[in-house]
Amino acid sequence: MLFGRQAGFSVRLIAITELREKMSPGKLSHSVAILLKALSLGYQFGFEIMEMTGLPSGTVYPALRRLERDGLVTSSWEAEDAALKESRPARRYYELTRAGREAEATATKRYPLLSRLIPEKLGKAL
Amino acid sequence: MRLGKECLNWALALGKRLVPLTGRAEWAKEWRAELWHREHGVRSVREGRQGALSLAYGMVADAAWLRMDWAQSCARGSAYTCLWVLAAYSLLCVAVERVAEGSWRAFAGVLATRFLGSFVFVAVPAVFAAMVTYPLRPLRCNGAHGGARRLLSARTRWNFFLGVKLGLTLLLGFLATVVATEPARALAGARGAWAADWLELLLSALVVTASLRWALLDQEQRCQKCLRCLRQPTRVGPPSRNFLEWSGVALACEDGHGLLHVPQMDGSWCWYDLWVERDSGFTGLFRS
Numbered sequence: 001m002l003f004g005r006q007a008g009f010s011v012r013l014i015a016i017t018e019l020r021e022k023m024s025p026g027k028l029s030h031s032v033a034i035l036l037k038a039l040s041l042g043y044q045f046g047f048e049i050m051e052m053t054g055l056p057s058g059t060v061y062p063a064l065r066r067l068e069r070d071g072l073v074t075s076s077w078e079a080e081d082a083a084l085k086e087s088r089p090a091r092r093y094y095e096l097t098r099a100g101r102e103a104e105a106t107a108t109k110r111y112p113l114l115s116r117l118i119p120e121k122l123g124k125a126l
Numbered sequence: 127m128r129l130g131k132e133c134l135n136w137a138l139a140l141g142k143r144l145v146p147l148t149g150r151a152e153w154a155k156e157w158r159a160e161l162w163h164r165e166h167g168v169r170s171v172r173e174g175r176q177g178a179l180s181l182a183y184g185m186v187a188d189a190a191w192l193r194m195d196w197a198q199s200c201a202r203g204s205a206y207t208c209l210w211v212l213a214a215y216s217l218l219c220v221a222v223e224r225v226a227e228g229s230w231r232a233f234a235g236v237l238a239t240r241f242l243g244s245f246v247f248v249a250v251p252a253v254f255a256a257m258v259t260y261p262l263r264p265l266r267c268n269g270a271h272g273g274a275r276r277l278l279s280a281r282t283r284w285n286f287f288l289g290v291k292l293g294l295t296l297l298l299g300f301l302a303t304v305v306a307t308e309p310a311r312a313l314a315g316a317r318g319a320w321a322a323d324w325l326e327l328l329l330s331a332l333v334v335t336a337s338l339r340w341a342l343l344d345q346e347q348r349c350q351k352c353l354r355c356l357r358q359p360t361r362v363g364p365p366s367r368n369f370l371e372w373s374g375v376a377l378a379c380e381d382g383h384g385l386l387h388v389p390q391m392d393g394s395w396c397w398y399d400l401w402v403e404r405d406s407g408f409t410g411l412f413r414s
Contacts, residue, residue: 046156047163057184062191069195088166089159092152 031059032067033107036096037114039073040104042121044093052118064094072100130178134161137182141189146196153192157185199380203355205287208344212294219301226308237304244323245300248330253296256338280351287353288345295341299333347386349379350401356386365390379404 028036038049050060067073075094083090096104108114138157145153164181201207227233278286303326311322347356356377363373374389384403 045160047160057181058187059184061184061188065188065191065195089155089162091159092156 028103028107028110030111031055032063033111033114034117035060035063035067036072036100036104036107038118039094039096040101041118043118044095045091046094049094052121067100068094071097072103073097130175133178133182134164134185137185141185144186144189144193146193149192153189157188203357203380205348205353209287209290209294212291212298216294216298216301219298219305222305223301223308226305240304240326241300244327245303245330245334248327249296249300249334252331252334252338253292256342260342283353284350288341291345292338292341295337296334299337300330303329303333346399347377349381349383350403351383352379352381354379354381362387 034053034055035049038053043049043052046057046060046064049055049064050057053060064073064075068075073094074097075092077092078090080090138154138161141157142150142154161181164177223236224230224233227236307322307326307329310325311319314322344355348354349356357380358378360376360378361374362376363371365373372387372389373391374387377386377388379385382404384401387400387402389399
């Protein structure tokens with residue numbers, strides 16, 4: 001029975017290829033690299049990232065979705081109580097996953113000037 | 127300022143329609159929170175009409191991206207996509223051959239000659255051999271999986287898809303062979319027609335073997351319920367020295383219909399890939 005062995009081989013190949021495609025430095029565009037850098041420096045939600053990076057919303061949000069789909073970023077909702085204390089709606093916070101941090105390190109190697117573009121977050125930005 | 131606000135409201139309403147139903151409420155909640163910062167935040171990105179237009183564009187672009195991604199994920203690996211792609215390639219071959227022949231009558235004549243002259247002699251025995259040697263397994267698609275009832279049973283759809291896919295694959299193989307041998311025929315001329323015939327026969331044998339092999343292997347790696355390609359391959363079990371422990375790869379249906387266990391080493395007790403349907407207790411974890 002050849003099906004079992006061949007299926008096993010082909011699925012392993014697919015998994016390796018998918019992982020390489022996601023992590024490939026060639027896939028890291030400049031704007032995605034900026035986004036990863038901003039997230040690594042502690043900027044957590046869309047408007048804050050737009051403010052600090054200068055990227056338009058049409059770039060930031062689809063890129064965040066794509067990064068989340070690819071497992072480089074994870075998101076969570078802020079507790080309603082914390083938002084109510086500041087009299088504002090709850091935000092959706094994004095943060096890097098382990099794979100995202102690795103991708104960010106690759107991006108920083110590729111674009112060494114990134115660190116100078118975005119200042120580190122000090123306390124509350126907005 | 128008022129125009130900017132109206133523009134943003136309009137974009138929010140349009141975006142809500144674009145976003146797939148499952149994520150609509152969350153999307154709107156996130157964007158309302160973001161818009162709050164535009165109005166009440168300490169700082170804001172590009173204030174004024176230009177800023178509002180840019181944000182409105184971003185909102186619609188975000189919603190459109192989510193819709194596209196959802197549509198792509200639905201189509202990815204589905205039975206319909208597979209059949210459409212095969213049909214599209216077949217039509218492309220038809221178009222190329224039609225252009226090469228110059229008229230529909232000549233095109234039909236060439237197809238009939240080539241089909242009855244060589245392809246049928248290769249395809250019929252190959253299909254017969256594939257069907258005879260197709261491994262018989264325990265019953266699949268027994269309808270044990272719950273969920274929405276459809277017009278056709280799971281097994282009927284499974285067999286129907288296999289039949290249509292085999293037909294389209296062979297059709298594509300035939301048309302591709304005809305198109306590929308056309309330059310050889312033109313070069314050989316009337317004197318070398320016998321060589322072109324032999325080339326076509328050999329190419330047909332190769333194409334039919336590859337087509338049947340692909341169609342059957344592809345069928346093996348599809349969900350028994352929804353016929354989508356199985357994904358997320360995961361290694362299960364350590365390799366055993368005495369080959370008595372099961373080890374191999376488990377593939378999952380993205381919609382959570384079940385798992386396919388593919389043994390790495392075939393034994394008398396695990397010579398076929400085992401399809402395990404998902405228990406109803408896991409319903410909440412999946413889309414359907």
